Amino acid sequence: MRLLVVEDNRNLVANLFEYFEARGYALDAAPDGPTGLHLALTQDYDAIVLDWMLPRMDGRELLARLRDAGRQVPVLMLTARSELDDKVKSFRGGADDYLTKPFDLPELEVRLEALAARARGGRGRRVLEVADLRLDLGTLEVxxxxxxxxxxxxxxxxxxxxxxxxxxxxxxxxxxxGLWGDSPPDGDMLRSHVYELRRSVDGPFPRKLIHTLPRVGYRLADLDTPDHDQPDDEF
Structure with a gap:
């Protein structure tokens, strides 16, 4: 899941990155409104975390311009403003959710997951299937x-x-x-994720679906012949 955080509080941004990257999310950050709007219009995100009070362009104006441009990416307003009138203005301005500071990171995570899941469902429910493996892109169930x-x-x-x-x-x-855009993390994080994915998808089952192609990459397939690929992601 790829997130954009538009927030000028550096400590808060650092906390968000530490929490979400440890859980496998990919994040971009913008410290002001114009930078956030540029990223939101030129990149694809599963959800945007948007502060209300921002330098050079506040969150409500950014949101209005984003919706005027036809971008329907889910937006969660993250702000210290807790008055009902502020919440109503945000929702009427195109926000999909609203969370007041201070907040708990697990609550933010589940709210973002729910927003992304609903957005995928709104674009039409799709199910990917390979052999007996099934991924519902609407509900995110595997x-x-x-x-x-x-x-x-x-x-x-x-x-x-x-x-x-x-x-x-x-x-x-x-x-x-596909996971991190143009800014992959340091180290071989892909290898770690493949290892975890293989452990979940193939570990409990006798027939293996994830195959390593040395010096090329990976494929997921139900092969008719025994798998002779040598995995390079074992720890």
Missing amino acids: TRGGRALHLYPACRKLLELLMQASPAAVSRERLER
Whole structure:
């Protein structure tokens, strides 16, 4: 899941990055309104966390311009303003949710997950299936053989990329770009996510679906022949 945080409080932004990146989210940040609007109009995000009081352009004006441009990405207003009138103005201005400071990070996380899930459902429910593996893009539910699999957002996004391309291979570069855009994290985080995904999707089942192509990338496929690929993501 990819988030944009438009917030001028550096300490708060640092806390958000620490919390969400540890859970597999990809984040961009903007310290003022014009920068936030530019990113929101030129990049694709699953949700935007938007402060009300911002330098150079406040959050309500940014939101109005975003909606005028036809962008329907979910927006959660994050602000110290708690009056009912402020909340009403935000919702009427196009906000999808409203959370007042101070707040608990787990609450923010579940609100953003719910917004992203509803947005996907609004674009039409789609289900990806490979063999007995199933990913519902509307509800974000993942099952294999009818058994629910619980994945972190980054692993779920990785699974979506692999299932959309199946049975073709997907290069490491394409997977990294799909997860983190043009700013991949330091270290081989992709390798770590593939390891976690393989452990959830293939670990409990005798037939393996995730295959490593050395020096190329990965593919998710139900192969008729035994898998001779050597995984490079074991720890």
